[in-house]
Amino acid sequence: MTDLQRPFKILSFGEVLWDIFxxxxxxxxxxxxxxxxxxQLGADVRLVSRIGCDQNGKELFDFYNSIELxxxxxxxxxxxxxxxxxxxxxxxxxxxxTINQQVAWDFLETTPESFRxxxxxxxxxxxxxxxxxxxxxxxxxxxxxxxxxxxxxxxxLNLREPFCEQKxxxxxxxxxxxxxxxxxxxxxxxSMFDFPQDTIEKQxxxxxxxxxxxxxxxTCGANGNWLTxxxxxxxxxxIKVDVxxxxxxxxxxxxxxxxxxxxxxxxxxxxxxxxxxxxxVCTQRGGTPxxxxxxxWT
Numbered sequence: 001m002t003d004l005q006r007p008f009k010i011l012s013f014g015e016v017l018w019d020i021f022x023x024x025x026x027x028x029x030x031x032x033x034x035x036x037x038x039x040q041l042g043a044d045v046r047l048v049s050r051i052g053c054d055q056n057g058k059e060l061f062d063f064y065n066s067i068e069l070x071x072x073x074x075x076x077x078x079x080x081x082x083x084x085x086x087x088x089x090x091x092x093x094x095x096x097x098t099i100n101q102q103v104a105w106d107f108l109e110t111t112p113e114s115f116r117x118x119x120x121x122x123x124x125x126x127x128x129x130x131x132x133x134x135x136x137x138x139x140x141x142x143x144x145x146x147x148x149x150x151x152x153x154x155x156x157l158n159l160r161e162p163f164c165e166q167k168x169x170x171x172x173x174x175x176x177x178x179x180x181x182x183x184x185x186x187x188x189x190x191s192m193f194d195f196p197q198d199t200i201e202k203q204x205x206x207x208x209x210x211x212x213x214x215x216x217x218x219t220c221g222a223n224g225n226w227l228t229x230x231x232x233x234x235x236x237x238x239i240k241v242d243v244x245x246x247x248x249x250x251x252x253x254x255x256x257x258x259x260x261x262x263x264x265x266x267x268x269x270x271x272x273x274x275x276x277x278x279x280x281v282c283t284q285r286g287g288t289p290x291x292x293x294x295x296x297w298t
Contacts, residue, residue, distance in 0.1 A: 007044040008262050010035070010123040011114075013140055014130035015105040016049040016074065017083030018056055019247060019286065026247070026286030027063050028085060029105070030127050030158050033251035033287040037277075038123075039069050040291040041259045046117045048143070050075040050104040056082035057104070067288075073114050077104040089245050097160055099129070106133040110142050118143040123258055125154040128172045132163040137171055144175055152214065154258055156250070157181040159188060166192055173211060178261075180217040180254045204228040217257050219250055225275060227257065227267045236271030239279040248287020253278040259297055273297070 014031030035047045047069065051057035053076055060082060064071050083103040088096045108130070118124060124147050130136045144153060155176035157169075169192065173179070181189065186203060189195070195206055200218070208216050208228050218226040224238035253274045260270035277295040281287070 007042055008123065008259070009117070009121040010038050010043045010045045010125065010258075011048060011073075011117050011121040011143070012038070012045060013048045013108070013124065013126040013143065014136075015083055015127075016047065016051060016060055017085055017103070017105065018060070019085050019087045021087050021089070021285075024285075026288065027060060028087075028247065028287050029083065030129070030156050030251050031125065033248045034125055034156065034255050036067065036069055036288045037248075037252045037255035037291065038259065039067075041255055041297055043123075043259060046070050046073045046114075046121075048073045048108060048114050048139075050077055050080075050108055052077050052080055052082040052104045054082055056084065073111070073117065075104075075109060075111075077107060080104040080107060087245075087247065092243070095245060095247055099160055099163070101132075105130065106136065108136050108139045110139050114143060115146050118146040119148065121147065121151060122262060123152045123154055125156070125254075125258070126172065126175070127156040127158040128169060129158050129160055129163055131168045131172050137168070140175065152178050152258065152261070154178045154180065154254065156254055157185045157189070159185050164188075177212070177214045178217070178258070179207065179211070179213050179215075180219070180250070180257070182250065183218065183220045183223070186218060200226060201233060204233065215257070215261060217254060219253055219278070221246075225253070225271055227271050229267070232267055234267040234271050236268070236275050239275055241279045241283050243282045244285050246282050248289075249278040249281040251287060252281045252291075256295075256297075263297055265297075 012031045012035035015029035019028035086098040216228040222238040256274035
């Protein structure tokens with residue numbers, strides 16, 4: 001744990017699932033990975049999601065309990081199965097995903113406890129993938145309506161085909177005040193919304209200004225990252241490592257940025273620390289490795 005004077009409260013909303021690799025499976029889902037890394041970085045986290053009443057669901061609960069990540073806001077469906085994603089790794093370690101539909105996390109619901117947690121949290125994090133269902137969009141909007149005006153509303157754009165309809169992307173962008181995306185997703189957003197082609201720096205500034213984001217987080221893999229606020233823009237060079245897979249690296253990066261922003265660290269420090277942790281995660285199998293002490297905020 002970090003030496004935070006008090007743990008920040010964070011609510012993470014969206015999918016929990018199993019990433020099915022050719023030879024094994026790992027707990028996954030960007031909101032779950034993000035919650036896991038925030039918890040390791042010292043935050044008090046709750047995860048709003050849903051599993052099935054099946055063996056995969058039981059094993060997910062067992063895993064989260066083993067790492068002391070609260071399952072208090074994870075519902076159980078009697079009709080839909082626990083989510084699964086088939087992961088195929090390319091030669092460069094980048095994953096291709098097949099994401100099953102009509103699974104438990106497509107039907108997220110509010111509860112009195114999730115409303116309470118939303119109202120008390122400094123951060124509410126969500127992704128674009130969970131917005132593929134109408135019920136989830138309603139549930140997310142209700143939780144955001146309960147949030148403090150000062151809360152960070154963190155969107156991980158996380159574009160995954162075929163779940164990239166423009167109306168759903170517009171919805172989640174309008175809900176956020178912090179945006180995280182990668183270089184491929186930046187190109188798609190620029191094209192989708194007919195923003196002018198320009199340098200990365202100016203495209204990020206345009207996004208920040210257009211949506212009045214408090215921060216835009218851009219990851220470019222081995223080519224580093226950009227952090228953009230209204231008053232500052234910082235580029236940090238990438239770190240080359242021997243990649244096992246890149247699953248969860250972006251989620252660890254986002255968690256480090258959010259905690260660093262809450263702690264009012266300098267953008268250059270945030271970019272460097274997030275880069276180092278994401279590079280480490282790339283050397284590990286799956287999205288939820290244990291974070292070594294040297295990567296924790298102090």
